[in-house]
Amino acid sequence: MAVAEAKRNAAEARLSALALPQGGWTGVARAEALARLRAMGLPGRRDEYWRYTDPATLVQAEAAHAALFDPQDEPMVFTSFDRVKVVFVDGVFDPAQSDDLEAAGVELLSRQTADIHWAQSLYGVLETRGQTPVQRPLAALNTAAATEGVLIRVTGKAAKPVSLIYLHKSETSDAILHHCVKLEEGAELTLLENGPAAARFNKVLEVEVADGARFHHIRTQGRDHERRAVTHIFARLGRESLFKSFTLTANGVLTRNEAVIELTGDDAVAHVAGAAVGDGDFHHDDTVFVTHAAERCESRQVFKKVLKNGAVGVFQGKILVKPGAQKTDGYQISQSLLLDDHSQFLAKPELEIYADDVKCSHGSTSGAIDETALYYLRSRGVPLRQAQSLLVLAFLAEAIQEIEDEALAEDIRSRLESWLARHGQ
Amino acid sequence: MLEINNLHVKLEEDDKVILKGVNLKVEAGKVHAIMGPNGSGKSTLSYVLSGRDGYEVTDGSATLDGVELLEMEPEERAAAGLFLAFQYPVEIPGVGNMTFLRTAVNAQRKARGQEEMSAGEFLKVVREKAKALKIDAEMMKRPVNVGFSGGEKKRNEILQMAMLEPKMCILDETDSGLDVDAMKLVAEGVNALRDEGRAFLVITHYQRLLDHIKPDVVHIMADGRIVKTGGPELALEVENNGYAGILAEVL
Numbered sequence: 168m169a170v171a172e173a174k175r176n177a178a179e180a181r182l183s184a185l186a187l188p189q190g191g192w193t194g195v196a197r198a199e200a201l202a203r204l205r206a207m208g209l210p211g212r213r214d215e216y217w218r219y220t221d222p223a224t225l226v227q228a229e230a231a232h233a234a235l236f237d238p239q240d241e242p243m244v245f246t247s248f249d250r251v252k253v254v255f256v257d258g259v260f261d262p263a264q265s266d267d268l269e270a271a272g273v274e275l276l277s278r279q280t281a282d283i284h285w286a287q288s289l290y291g292v293l294e295t296r297g298q299t300p301v302q303r304p305l306a307a308l309n310t311a312a313a314t315e316g317v318l319i320r321v322t323g324k325a326a327k328p329v330s331l332i333y334l335h336k337s338e339t340s341d342a343i344l345h346h347c348v349k350l351e352e353g354a355e356l357t358l359l360e361n362g363p364a365a366a367r368f369n370k371v372l373e374v375e376v377a378d379g380a381r382f383h384h385i386r387t388q389g390r391d392h393e394r395r396a397v398t399h400i401f402a403r404l405g406r407e408s409l410f411k412s413f414t415l416t417a418n419g420v421l422t423r424n425e426a427v428i429e430l431t432g433d434d435a436v437a438h439v440a441g442a443a444v445g446d447g448d449f450h451h452d453d454t455v456f457v458t459h460a461a462e463r464c465e466s467r468q469v470f471k472k473v474l475k476n477g478a479v480g481v482f483q484g485k486i487l488v489k490p491g492a493q494k495t496d497g498y499q500i501s502q503s504l505l506l507d508d509h510s511q512f513l514a515k516p517e518l519e520i521y522a523d524d525v526k527c528s529h530g531s532t533s534g535a536i537d538e539t540a541l542y543y544l545r546s547r548g549v550p551l552r553q554a555q556s557l558l559v560l561a562f563l564a565e566a567i568q569e570i571e572d573e574a575l576a577e578d579i580r581s582r583l584e585s586w587l588a589r590h591g592q
Numbered sequence: 593m594l595e596i597n598n599l600h601v602k603l604e605e606d607d608k609v610i611l612k613g614v615n616l617k618v619e620a621g622k623v624h625a626i627m628g629p630n631g632s633g634k635s636t637l638s639y640v641l642s643g644r645d646g647y648e649v650t651d652g653s654a655t656l657d658g659v660e661l662l663e664m665e666p667e668e669r670a671a672a673g674l675f676l677a678f679q680y681p682v683e684i685p686g687v688g689n690m691t692f693l694r695t696a697v698n699a700q701r702k703a704r705g706q707e708e709m710s711a712g713e714f715l716k717v718v719r720e721k722a723k724a725l726k727i728d729a730e731m732m733k734r735p736v737n738v739g740f741s742g743g744e745k746k747r748n749e750i751l752q753m754a755m756l757e758p759k760m761c762i763l764d765e766t767d768s769g770l771d772v773d774a775m776k777l778v779a780e781g782v783n784a785l786r787d788e789g790r791a792f793l794v795i796t797h798y799q800r801l802l803d804h805i806k807p808d809v810v811h812i813m814a815d816g817r818i819v820k821t822g823g824p825e826l827a828l829e830v831e832n833n834g835y836a837g838i839l840a841e842v843l
């Protein structure tokens with residue numbers, strides 16, 4: 168009782184620091200989210216789902232201070248790609264730096280346009296579905312409080328990727344963004360996200376992928392060492408649809424990325440992958456929940472982490488196969504490369520299967536760099552650092568391979584290489 | 593070219609002494625063979641020369657063209673012109689064979705102050721050399737040694753040697769696990785590289801390989817020492833009578 172009360176008090180304290188938006192077409196969804204949040208309270212360390220990650224700084228009323236990163240230190244990703252740029256500075260849309268959104272069919276949540284019926288059937292809807300069987304109060308908080316975000320509906324093959332760029336300019340900013348993406352039947356979209364966003368960042372992305380539609384998501388996050396982030400992706404997949412999400416995390420004192428994916432149409436494919444590299448004060452948590460609710464669907468979870476100087480990696484991944492979801496093909500791998508004895512990796516892989524004709528495999532490993540391979544490379548004249556970097560990239564390769572577009576994959580690789588070079592690998 | 597004097601080596605982890613005073617001198621343009629029973633220290637010698645961790649040199653020296661090797665990092669030894677074809681080539685998942693080779697070639701060029709090879713030029717050279725060793729394009733795309741057969745691994749070692757053009761080549765049991773045809777390919781690869789400025793140290797158990805790669809000098813190693821040195825006839829003696837006779841004579 169005392170615990171539940173503390174959680175509810177935490178929710179009230181957090182809410183009191185926020186100006187909650189009222190009315191508009193999201194009004195009902197927000198009110199419901201608020202009620203959900205008040206009933207659940209905010210997470211605490213004692214929650215099973217937060218066993219490996221302390222949510223205190225994500226939950227507390229004010230964002231902790233986060234120093235800005237020197238942009239000279241690291242080039243931005245995606246700059247050479249033809250894309251529709253949507254820029255948010257500390258969580259606030261910046262029209263001056265953004266492209267023409269109307270032409271690209273991108274709507275803004277902040278405009279509160281009333282006739283977005285499609286968005287009304289999505290905003291908070293997938294988040295609500297994602298609250299069972301596990302509670303995700305920080306996502307409910309997001310639905311209740313977000314005033315900014317994009318609403319994208321795609322009916323054909325999108326001409327260009329939509330690129331969400333999150334700039335961080337204030338050391339105390341506390342950003343909440345909520346995006347809704349709907350891919351109608353047969354549509355295709357690539358969504359890019361990058362940037363540190365804010366001192367504290369809470370983001371929800373709801374994605375509805377209709378029958379035969381294809382969604383590609385590539386994001387990079389981190390960069391500002393002290394920034395904290397909690398993100399949720401809620402996706403629902405129709406028949407023969409494809410969902411592919413890849414995240415690169417480099418730095419960031421605390422990151423919790425949740426992905427909640429529901430395969431509801433037969434023959435759908437969902438891949439979610441992540442590569443995380445952390446040096447020092449770095450805590451990175453991937454929490455994934457994939458539900459197979461239809462036949463012959465394929466899901467893959469591929470998560471790789473490279474940790475050094477006391478960095479901590481967490482993976483909680485689940486595949487739930489519902490009754491009747493026959494011929495499910497589920498795969499899950501989580502691995503960490505520990506570059507020293509101070510770093511640690513905590514993994515909780517789970518399978519829960521209620522159908523008899525399925526193929527599911529999972530594995531989790533943690534290991535050091537292969538000294539023999541390192542020596543072999545060096546004996547061929549490759550200098551130590553370069554050899555290490557080659558082996559680290561090799562370790563991450565399986566995750567990066569999940570990016571279909573080779574040019575984007577190359578961009579991610581070179582970003583990683585520059586990170587490794589700066590961090591003595 | 594290579595001069596080893598009174599080399600004593602023990603394991604770093606425990607007190608086990610493996611090399612107990614190795615003396616060896618290999619001149620440029622020559623092929624030396626080392627034969628010897630299992631466990632006599634042949635691989636250890638090649639590892640110590642190439643800079644593998646885990647061994648402690650307690651005495652002696654090894655120089656390449658007068659420069660002390662034992663002080664150098666493994667990559668510096670490679671850049672100085674030393675190459676070891678491994679008895680057990682290492683698998684590196686996730687690193688493509690072609691990437692690996694190109695990285696190695698360019699790293700050595702860079703270390704020697706030469707310009708890097710262009711992608712086109714590299715491809716041309718590597719294709720030609722791979723073809724001679726019957727290494728197909730598919731094998732070049734695969735991760736280094738992963739899923740390669742024993743023979744493929746050994747041919748891949750020779751390909752690396754051909755690309756890196758070292759001046760001192762050590763081959764550690766490159767013939768073991770090879771059938772006759774594969775061994776011929778390997779021998780041809782080695783012979784193609786033979787010239788005035790290059791030397792070879794061929795570690796083997798069998799006369800077979802030495803039929804194809806004719807040695808100038810043959811050494812017998814036993815219990816961490818070179819116990820006998822002679823001409824090619826010494827290899828024949830081993831082939832016919834085993835090591836027992838030779839060892840009885842010297843110990």
Ligand SMILES: Nc1ncnc2c1ncn2[C@@H]1O[C@H](COP(=O)(O)OP(=O)(O)O)[C@@H](O)[C@H]1O
Pocket residue numbers: 603610628629630631632633634635636637646
């Ligand atoms: N890393 C090691 N750990 C334990 N023993 C080793 C190690 N390296 C070599 N040895 C031992 O040293 C001796 C020489 O081994 P090695 O050099 O492989 O011989 P060869 O190649 O002549 O067969 C053997 O007794 C072997 O077991």
Ligand SMILES: [Mg+2]
Pocket residue numbers: 634635636679764765
């Ligand atoms: Mg050996």
